[in-house]
Amino acid sequence: MKLLIVDDSNIIRRKIRRSNKVGDLEVVGSACNGLEAVELVKQTQPDLITMDLTMPEMDGIESIEKILEVKPDTRILVVSALADKATAIRALTIGARGFICKPFTEDELNDAFEQLLEDI
Amino acid sequence: MLLHDLGKYRGIVAAITLFLVLDTCVLALNYFVSKEIQQETESVNLAGRQGMLTQKLLKSLYELQDDLAVNLDVTENFQEFADTFGLFDVTLVALKEGGMVPVTDINDTEMIEVKPVNSEAAMQSVDAGLQLWQQYREILGPIISNGSKQVSLLDIHESIATVKETNATLLKFMNDLTRYMEQQANEKTQMLQYVEAAAVLAAILNFFVIMFIFVGRLKKNDEELELAQKENSEILSTVKEGLFLLDQELIIGSQYSRELVNIFGREDLDGKKLAVLLKDMVSDSELQLSEDYIGLLFKEHVNENLIQSLNPLKQIEVNLLSSSGLFETKYLSFQFNRVRVNKLVSHVLVTVMDRTIEVELERELEEAKTKAKGEVDSLVSILSIEKSAFIDFLDKASDGINLINEELKSSNQDHQAYMAKVVQFQRIIHSIKGDAAALEVSPVEKKTHEMEDVLTEIKNSDEISGNSFLPFTVKLDELFSQIGSLRLLSEQIANINDQHSDIQPAATPNMQSFSEINTLVKRVAEDENKMVNLVTQGLDSHHVPPAYIRKVREVAVQLVRNAVVHGIEEPNKRVELGKSPQGTVKALFQQKEDGNYSLIIVDDGAGLSVNRIKRHALKNDLVSEQDIEKMSNAEILNLIFQPGFSTASDVSMHAGRGVGLDVIKQSVVEAGGKMKLSYKQNKGCRFEIILPGKITTTTKTYNETEQNIGVEQV
Numbered sequence: 142m143k144l145l146i147v148d149d150s151n152i153i154r155r156k157i158r159r160s161n162k163v164g165d166l167e168v169v170g171s172a173c174n175g176l177e178a179v180e181l182v183k184q185t186q187p188d189l190i191t192m193d194l195t196m197p198e199m200d201g202i203e204s205i206e207k208i209l210e211v212k213p214d215t216r217i218l219v220v221s222a223l224a225d226k227a228t229a230i231r232a233l234t235i236g237a238r239g240f241i242c243k244p245f246t247e248d249e250l251n252d253a254f255e256q257l258l259e260d261i
Numbered sequence: 262m263l264l265h266d267l268g269k270y271r272g273i274v275a276a277i278t279l280f281l282v283l284d285t286c287v288l289a290l291n292y293f294v295s296k297e298i299q300q301e302t303e304s305v306n307l308a309g310r311q312g313m314l315t316q317k318l319l320k321s322l323y324e325l326q327d328d329l330a331v332n333l334d335v336t337e338n339f340q341e342f343a344d345t346f347g348l349f350d351v352t353l354v355a356l357k358e359g360g361m362v363p364v365t366d367i368n369d370t371e372m373i374e375v376k377p378v379n380s381e382a383a384m385q386s387v388d389a390g391l392q393l394w395q396q397y398r399e400i401l402g403p404i405i406s407n408g409s410k411q412v413s414l415l416d417i418h419e420s421i422a423t424v425k426e427t428n429a430t431l432l433k434f435m436n437d438l439t440r441y442m443e444q445q446a447n448e449k450t451q452m453l454q455y456v457e458a459a460a461v462l463a464a465i466l467n468f469f470v471i472m473f474i475f476v477g478r479l480k481k482n483d484e485e486l487e488l489a490q491k492e493n494s495e496i497l498s499t500v501k502e503g504l505f506l507l508d509q510e511l512i513i514g515s516q517y518s519r520e521l522v523n524i525f526g527r528e529d530l531d532g533k534k535l536a537v538l539l540k541d542m543v544s545d546s547e548l549q550l551s552e553d554y555i556g557l558l559f560k561e562h563v564n565e566n567l568i569q570s571l572n573p574l575k576q577i578e579v580n581l582l583s584s585s586g587l588f589e590t591k592y593l594s595f596q597f598n599r600v601r602v603n604k605l606v607s608h609v610l611v612t613v614m615d616r617t618i619e620v621e622l623e624r625e626l627e628e629a630k631t632k633a634k635g636e637v638d639s640l641v642s643i644l645s646i647e648k649s650a651f652i653d654f655l656d657k658a659s660d661g662i663n664l665i666n667e668e669l670k671s672s673n674q675d676h677q678a679y680m681a682k683v684v685q686f687q688r689i690i691h692s693i694k695g696d697a698a699a700l701e702v703s704p705v706e707k708k709t710h711e712m713e714d715v716l717t718e719i720k721n722s723d724e725i726s727g728n729s730f731l732p733f734t735v736k737l738d739e740l741f742s743q744i745g746s747l748r749l750l751s752e753q754i755a756n757i758n759d760q761h762s763d764i765q766p767a768a769t770p771n772m773q774s775f776s777e778i779n780t781l782v783k784r785v786a787e788d789e790n791k792m793v794n795l796v797t798q799g800l801d802s803h804h805v806p807p808a809y810i811r812k813v814r815e816v817a818v819q820l821v822r823n824a825v826v827h828g829i830e831e832p833n834k835r836v837e838l839g840k841s842p843q844g845t846v847k848a849l850f851q852q853k854e855d856g857n858y859s860l861i862i863v864d865d866g867a868g869l870s871v872n873r874i875k876r877h878a879l880k881n882d883l884v885s886e887q888d889i890e891k892m893s894n895a896e897i898l899n900l901i902f903q904p905g906f907s908t909a910s911d912v913s914m915h916a917g918r919g920v921g922l923d924v925i926k927q928s929v930v931e932a933g934g935k936m937k938l939s940y941k942q943n944k945g946c947r948f949e950i951i952l953p954g955k956i957t958t959t960t961k962t963y964n965e966t967e968q969n970i971g972v973e974q975v
Contacts, residue, residue, distance in 0.1 A: 239564040256564050
């Protein structure tokens with residue numbers, strides 16, 4: 142199972158990378174903006190993506206649209222702050238599968254991955 | 262569709278199939294048997310014709326005889342005789358062995374198929390007939406094969422004799438045959454009738470079975486449905502949550518729980534849009550958000566468990582009309598869950614819970630916790646603060662409260678005067694808050710913060726009157742009792758310490774204690790509108806011996822504060838004097854070569870003013886006018902170490918309360934130390950405290966050590 146981490150904060154990227162559940166996954170890359178993310182999706186064809194919504198260059202919504210054009214079966218987990226529920230709901234409407242809010246605990250992240258991998 | 266896919270309809274399909282199969286069988290049987298009967302009827306007709314043919318044969322022989330007797334042309338009658346013979350012969354053979362027989366006469370090309378007779382009696386008749394017919398063949402056959410030209414009267418005579426003799430028997434055989442065959446046909450017809458009757462009976466039976474089983478089953482289903490509905494409505498009328506279903510259009514389903522009606526105070530929810538239910542409770546944007554959120558649940562790709570945190574209606578505060586006709590505030594929690602039919606999301610189940618009681622309890626619990634924590638915090642802070650600093654803080658706070666109280670008592674004031682009071686109160690309260698924050702006495706800090714809010718509200722009101730201060734007075738009273746209980750606590754702790762005086766107080770958070778000086782300078786400077794840079798050196802637990810930490814900190818705090826309040830000038834004044842607008846206060850601690858310790862507090866402020874000290878000493882009745890005239894400058898300067906001396910020109914929270922250098926002096930002499938003060942007008946002031954390197958535990962009295970204080974003007 143290949144995982145791509147998309148977040149402009151390297152603290153968050155590191156936190157995700159170091160979580161238990163992610164230990165069972167193959168982290169194929171991490172991107173800090175949407176443009177990079179779309180490029181990496183083309184190159185690495187990940188099964189899972191953790192996705193921040195507010196990033197420079199290309200925002201989360203546009204990134205999700207582009208990524209799903211490239212690889213429609215990618216399972217996207219939105220990892221974002223609760224402040225903008227509307228954007229998060231929009232991200233889910235256009236194809237993301239789940240949402241966890243920042244800041245998150247490792248348990249929350251592990252649970253989310255488990256849910257996301259449930260029927261694979 | 263396979264039979265096992267039909268579920269509860271399997272029985273009825275089987276019954277109908279059975280009915281059709283039965284019908285088809287009966288029809289097929291009918292068809293074949295009818296066909297057989299038709300054939301047999303034809304055979305019966307043929308057998309009947311055989312009887313007629315025996316008579317016709319005799320008759321044609323007679324006619325032939327008559328013709329021959331009068332020598333007429335016999336051709337025609339001969340032919341008829343031959344035909345009759347032939348037809349009989351063919352038919353009889355066909356009845357025995359089966360075969361084709363002409364329909365009307367021997368020359369007819371239209372043939373019918375004849376099956377051999379199969380009943381015992383008929384076969385006997387045919388065999389008997391054939392046996393007899395054999396004689397006919399022997400006698401008549403040669404005549405016919407010779408043809409009409411050869412026929413003789415004699416031949417015919419002989420033939421008639423034979424035929425006449427046996428004709429009746431042959432006729433009887435043929436009639437028997439006819440009768441037997443008729444009998445057989447009748448039997449078949451009857452059988453067919455029986456079969457048909459049986460089939461109709463079976464069909465009727467089948468119908469009743471269907472009726473009985475399926476009507477029974479339907480009735481049972483209806484009863485179960487009714488029961489389920491009853492249970493359903495019982496559940497809906499007793500559950501403690503508001504339950505209803507939403508379809509994709511977000512329309513409320515026809516069944517919802519009684520509690521939903523109770524919560525929302527309305528009955529007419531069936532078929533309404535969710536928006537109708539929510540529109541008066543949440544803002545338009547929240548409503549839109551909620552609708553979008555529910556929309557997500559209808560999207561299969563979204564994981565239901567991974568969107569819970571986005572639910573905008575997880576807990577909302579609403580004002581609803583209660584049954585008593587009054588609006589009341591409720592806290593509602595909405596939960597949304599998918600309902601799947603055939604693995605696809607068909608509806609969303611909405612659970613509405615009235616969480617008002619829980620929320621209120623949580624709140625009370627939180628308040629109780631805060632209060633308890635406040636008490637513990639107070640205790641902890643008292644334990645960790647220097648007693649004198651704490652008492653100082655309490656005194657200052659009490660003074661402030663008393664001052665405010667006095668101010669509040671005076672009445673008959675106008676808006677302007679009240680406004681001035683608000684500003685004054687704000688300053689005092691802010692100052693208490695600052696001290697509380699520096700000492701980490703959080704309950705007082707919190708209370709004073711609330712008071713500041715109240716004051717801001719008063720300040721912003723259009724018209725201030727005496728009554729405007731009521732809410733503030735309440736808070737002031739609360740602060741007063743807070744300070745009172747803190748004082749009580751500190752006294753109790755002091756008692757404990759006195760009883761266990763051999764136990765040294767823990768010399769712990771000293772870095773914190775010293776860093777507090779920084780905070781203090783910052784805050785005091787801000788309150789006094791001054792710019793001050795504090796430089797410290799050696800003020801940490803590495804340099805200060807543990808036994809002196811409390812003392813050094815106490816003295817440093819007091820002197821640094823004095824330097825900021827009394828020494829450093831306001832920035833404008835400093836600029837006028839040609840100094841930098843920012844004043845500097847230095848606090849240095851070190852061990853000297855002789856082993857003694859030295860704490861030096863230097864500022865670059867105004868220095869001391871003998872005249873001002875004089876004025877204040879007189880004002881505070883520390884010394885009489887006569888005495889002061891006789892005093893030297895050094896003696897006058899020494900007055901600042903007198904208890905109750907204050908030089909601050911106005912009552913602020915950082916100075917002007919008569920507690921200061923006298924306390925420091927006592928503290929220093931207690932430790933067997935010395936204190937030196939030097940100053941230069943407009944250049945600054947320097948305090949040096951010398952503490953003995955060999956730490957003494959003996960306490961010297963105030964009077965004995967008075968000479969340890971030195972003041973000089975540089």
